[in-house]
Amino acid sequence: MAGPGPDRPPGDATYRDLVRPLLLPSWLVIGILMVLPVALMAVYSFLTKEFRGGVIWDFTLAAYDQFFLDRGLFGDDPPRIEWTYISIFWRSIWQAGLATLLCLLIGFPTAWFIATRPARTRGLWLFLITIPYWVNLLIRTVSLRFLLRDQGPLNGALQWLGLLDSPLSIINTNLAVQIGLFYSYLPFMVLPIYAAVERYNFALSEAAADLYANRWATLREVVLPVVKPGIVAGCILVFIPSLGAFLAPDLLGGAKTFMIGSLIDEQFRGSQGNWPFGAAAAMILMSLVLIVLLIYARSQGRAPR
């Protein structure tokens, strides 16, 4: 969400006459392979499921009904609210929110620390943060699973240090998933905040200190409000992928730690699948993300420049 925005006044218009042909490929590719599929997914969420995967073209609200309402084993009880799926969504939101908060608590000081290094060493620090950002997420998650296993190096080290008598069971718990989300998306928090702090005018901090604000009052009253766009961008970049995360819950968690990503994934696996239900769950996830993005766009629109 960084980079050139649509609102910036375009300078030179050397290619004004070629705008259409130049944009046509991206319109076609994204239009056909992304917009059209999402529209089709919306249609699918209103279709009837076919038992061996796939759909029958009969329009129905069954998928959404199944998501929100419980009509008993035979479907003829009076409808009550179905908590199974709502609680999975709720757990996902909760886990993603907590991961965002943890990433912020570690990421902001890190970004600040790096941005205040002398230019000579700053590049090296930034490089250290960037490497994990580029390493395959699957590999990183697998590594974390290896580390956290009951007989893994972490438990080994803790026992060797005498801090534990018996291994700590972390894998397959909500804690493991939380550690996984935090670990996966931490670099996504550091980089945008770093970009904001790097542009920050430190004379503002001096002015605050001069006007009797101590270090922490300066942070609260001046620094945080001024670098807020970077913080919000970092939070979005952690929250959205955490919400729909698949690898961390799947590789580190278990049946009790199910999140939206796994729920949707399951609907498209083999003969137990339910495509309309999966499409409906994906639609609900996308609506949640859309709400978050709208709030973000609002906050950016109001931010002083």
Place this chain on the structure above:
Amino acid sequence: MKGVRHYPGFLPLTIVCLVVLYTPLIVVAVYSFNASTSITSWGGFSLRWYGEVFTGREATRFGQAAWNSITIALMAATTATVIATAAALAMVRGGPFRGRQASFALINLPLMVPEIVIAVATLIFFSTIGLKTGYLTILLAHITFCIPFAYLPIAARLEGIEGTYEQAARDLYATRAQAFRLILLPLMVPGIVSGWLLAFIISLDDFIITNFVKGAGMETLPTAIFGSVKQGIKPNIMAISTLMLLVSVLFVTAAYLINRRGRQTP
């Protein structure tokens, strides 16, 4: 009194951050050199698992998967970079036009929609039009989500290039095509290269979307590793992981150096 830049506790938190990010990777890299067959105990230094990667029982499967991953990433990154470069020229050098905002949103759409949603939608689309899932469907999906990753660095670079260079070229009798080929394109190269690198690594990395649209029997490196890990982490997986880690580090270094050179030229 240490100045307004200093906050007590920020250095320890930075170290926590780095320890969190690096410990799992370093542990896996170290254990990939473990001579023991058991992943729990240390049996001395050995390169046997690296040998296993290239000659062992799973070597053909992983070899084929790696080939698929690399060829798809090369094609997807290259196609996406060409599309993104054209789009950046229109967005940055096209003046104001109707649908500019919409085009910007469209190009960046793959960044806004959660991956799992893209995966579901793409699978439904291919299934509806009757395209058999496999190599081609993976490639098409990858081209699509690589476009914004290639676009952002290219457009940022183009915005930093003043129009006066092209004007000077036109003034010296260059046609627009010549001005593009001889002036604008060479100046854009650092942005195009970083865009391509980013798109390449994103394609190489992708698991969720690939897993949905790959079809039976087709594997890329991430899906093959995932399938293997589901049965437990074996030492050869750690060797492959370490190799991929090494590739990523080389890529970051390359991007870093190119970026630095790019900043020195106007």
Place this chain on the structure above:
Amino acid sequence: MSTAVDIRDAVKRYGPVTALHGVSLTIADNEFFTLLGPSGCGKTTLLRLIAGFEEITSGEIRLFGQDIARLEPHQRPVNTVFQQYALFPHMSVIDNVAFGLKMKGVDPATRRARAGRMLEMVHLSQFADRLPAQLSGGQQQRVALARALAPQPRVLLLDEPLSALDLKLRQAMRVELKQLQEETGITFIFVTHDQEEALTMSDRIAVMSAGRVQQIGTAREIYEAPVNRFVADFIGETNLLQVTVEEVSEDRATVVLPGGHRITCPSASSSTGLHHLSIRPERLMISDDADLTATVERVVYLGTDLQVIAHLDGGQPITLRLQNAARVALPEPGQRIGLHLEEGGARLLAD
């Protein structure tokens, strides 16, 4: 008059680089004191030491007798007007002005009232609820001033506050600043590289160069009685002639001018031998009663003045300024002229 700021042997080093080499100066309460010098002379470093943004390497800084050298900036009863103002971009004008009071724990009603009075004082009451970015440069300047004055500091530090303004506004602000200082009775320490600014506003000026204070005095003292080549050259225009000093007594010296004439003039030197003599161009007159003889090279017409560029017989260049009056006969290039030194128009420097 009591002492507001007392600085003793202030040294500031950044690694191997020494920015201040043992600066000592005393600033009186209620004084408009200016630190003047070219960029890199250490004036801003000294200001930042007083404000507390930099830690002093060695030496003492006393504020009304209290040693403040080790206090954090927010513990010092001084406020700063920053060069680029450093107005908080996310706060309205009134919140900016009230910030210091809020940090000092003043209750909301009182601080709003006092910030309002400050805005009245700088004629910006109608902009109280705007954001800083919605104001012009001159208005932002005045907000910065109001913000720094609102907590009623004992000393106000101003770091080249006028440099970002255009010429007209700068001239108007000089008058306003001086008035404000007289009205509030607060000690002002003003940093600038602009000698005109320094000369017009200050009670006293410290001329700095290369991390040292070269001279402290009133505008008149440093212009008319510079102690060394740097001060003579930096303040206004001057001719520096190499001369031989024959005799020094108290604050006067007898020197031999190029060409052999002897004069007695005020002196900042205590030794004989080779020294420099500073002669202001407007203190030279073309006359038959000549102390010096020179050959005219060029005459430059400046409107109110005429500038005559010439060289002495020994080859040293010399410039004089003549008022452009009807009776003045223009010298021609190549013409030999006699130059008369006005009484007190020359001064022997320490180096």
